[in-house]
Amino acid sequence: MANHDEDSVKLALLAHDLRTPLAAMRLTAELIGTGPLNGTQKDQLSILIRSIDALTQMTGELVTAAEPGSQAETRPSRIADVVSEIADLFQVAAEAKNLTLTLKIDDEAREAVTSSGGTLRRVITTLLDNAVKYTAEGWVTVEVRAAGHKSEDASGQGNPSSILISVADSGPGIEPEEGARLFRPFVRGRHGRETAPGTGLGLWGTAQFVRDMNGRLTLARSETGGSRFNVEIPLGEGDDGLLQAEADQHGTSATSEDASVTGPLSAHVLIVDDNETNCRLLAALLESFGISSEVARSGEQAVGLVQKSDFDAALLDLHMPGMSGVETAEALGSLRPDLPLIAVTAALESVGDTRLRDAGFREILTKPLSPAALFEAMKLASGRKAG
Template sequence: MRTPLAAMRLTAELIAKEPLSDTQRTRLEILVRAIDNLTGMTSSLVYAGASGGPPQAEPAGVHNLLEDTANLFRLAANANGLVLTTNFDPTLEGSVTLYPGHLTRTVATLLDNAIKYTGNGMVHLSACCRIRDPASSGGIVLEVTVTDTGPGLKEADIDSVFKPYVRGTAARHAAGGGAGLGLWGASELLKEVGGTMEVSSPEQGGCQFVISFPVTAGEAAHAAAFAEMPAKPTFDGPLNGHFLVVDDNGTNRRLLAALLESFGASLQEAGNGREALDAAANNSFDAILLDLHMPGMSGIDVARHLNETANGSRPAVIAVTAAHESADPETLRETGIDTVIAKPISPAALYGTLSEALCRARQARS
C-alpha cells in the first residue's frame, strides 16, 4: 500500500509548488493530511506484522492529531448539511506519549458514523485529559467525546452496538450502511492498548461516544506524519547535477523525475536493473536513485554489480524504498548503497541528500 501512497504524496508535493488559490491550498492540505494519516496507519500495521509484538507508544501532539482527523471529515459533513465543530482542552497543546494510530483510527470511525447517520444538525468532537485513580498505572487518561444530533440508538441497540455484524436501527435503514464491523473494530483497537469506549443516547435523540485512552505526559514532539505541510521546501539553489532514476514502476519513476527537474537537475530514467547498468556504463552520473524492489534484477543486485565493477570513483547510490524497515543496514553497506530514502519521499530530505552527493562527487573529481 505504501507505494501508491508514496506516489500520491509526491504528486501533492508537486502540486503544492504551483500557484494555488487559498481554497485550493486548503483542500490540498486536507489531502496531504489524509495521505499522511493513512501512511501512518499502514506503517503501524506493517510494523506490528513484522515485529509480532504489541503496538509501541510514541510522543505526539494530541491537539494536532485530533484537529487533523476532524479536518478529513469537514467536507463530508458540509456535503451532508452538517456542522462539524471541535473543542479541545488547552492542555492538549503539548505532547503526550500514546498510540497515535489507534487514536486516529478510532476517532475516524466515530466521525464517519456520526456524519453518515445524522440527517441534519451537528457533530461535535471534544477532548481533555483527566487524572484517574492514582492507584492505576499511568495515571492520566485522554478522554475524547463524539456527539451528534442524529436519530440516536434504541436501548436494545446500545447493549449490542460493539458486537461484530450488529447494526443499529438507523444504520439498517440508511442507504449504503456498513457491515456492522466499524464500532466493534474500534472497540477492539482500544482494548489492545488499555482503552475503553462507552455510548449513551438520550431520549430526545442523538448519540455520545466517549473514548478513554491511557497516555503518559511527554516532552514536546513534532511527529513528521502530522506536521504542517510546507508550501515549498527550502532550497539553497538549483541542483546542477546529473542523476539516474531507476524504478520499474513508471508512475513513481516519472514523479521522482519531475521532482528532480523542479530542483533544476538533469536526469535519465531506467525501468529495470539491466537498463540501469547500461546507463551507468555509458554515462557519468553524480548519483543513482535506485528502487530496491524490482523484478528480475533487484536494486540490491544492481548496487552490488556497480560496486564490484567500479573503476576508481563511482556515483553515490541512494536506495529509495517503501519497505525501509526491512532493509538490512549491513547488506546495504556491503552492496555499496550509500544511504536510504524512505517513501513517501520528503522533497527537502531528498534535496539535502542529493546536495551532499553532489559535494562528494565534485570533491572526488577535483
C-alpha cells in the same frame, strides 16, 4: 494458529503493496503544491496530503505487526493533535452536508500524550466517519478533556490520569436495545442499515482498538438528541513532557522542512525503478530542482546505462524483478565506486539500514517521499552544483 499467521502475512503484503500508489499520490500532491494555488486549494491539498500520510502510517503498522517479535508502537503523540488533525480531515465532508463540525479541547488536556497514536487515529476516524455519515442535518461535536487526576505535582496542580474524547452528533440516535449489541461484528443499527452501506465492522474494530489501549468505549444518548460515543484513555506514568523531548530530538515540522527546498541544482541522475508512475514522478520532481534524469526499468538496464553514460547520482528502488535494488547497487558500485547511490523505498524494514549501507548506499529515502529530503540528498550527491 498457522492460518492466522498466514492471514497476517497476506494482510501485511497487501499493506506493503499499497505503499507504492500511496507514495505516488503524495508525490503528485506535492508537485501540484509547487504550482499557483489559491488559499482554499492550498487548504484542500493539505488535507489530501495528511490523509495520504494517515493511510501510509496505517499500512506501516500492518507490515510491522506481521513481523515476528514485532513491538507495539512507542513513539508518543499528543492526543489533542491527533484528534485535531482527524477533525480537519472531516471538515470537507461535513461542509458538503451543511453540518457544523466543532472541535473543543480543554487546556488541561492539550499536552497529554499517548504511545498509541496510530491506534487512536483509527478509533477517532471511525467515530467521526459514522457521525458525519449518519447525521442528515445539524452538527457534530468532538470534545477532548481531562478525566481524573494523578497526585499533585510540585506546582500544586494535579496532572490528568486519563483523557476523555467524546464524539457527539444531532443524528437520529441509537435505541438502547440496539446499543447493547452494536459493538459486535457485522451488527449495524436500524438507521445505518436504512441510510448508508456498511459492513458492521467499524464499531466492533473500534472497541478492539480501545481495549488495546486499556481504555473504555461507551455509548450514551446525547443531551440534545443524537448519539455520543465516549473514549477514555488512561495516561501512563511519565507521559508528561515526552512529546516535547521527542520533538526536540527529531526537529521541526514538515512545513518548515519543505521551506528549505531551493534551487536550481545542476546534475544528471539515473532513476532505477520498475514502476513507470514512480519514474515519471521522480523525474518531474528532479526537473523542478533543475536536475536532468534518465530512467532504467531494471537493474540490468541500469548497469548498461552506467557503462555508457556519466551520472552524478543514482536513485534505486529496492524491490524490483530480476536484480534487486541491493544487487544493482553492488553491481554499480563495482563499475563506479564514486557514484552516489540513494535508496528510495517504502519498505526499509524488509531490508534494514545496515544491509543498505554495506551495499554502498550513501542515503536512504523512505516513501512517501519528502521533496525536501530528496532535494537535500541531491544537493549532497551533486556537490551543490549551481545551475
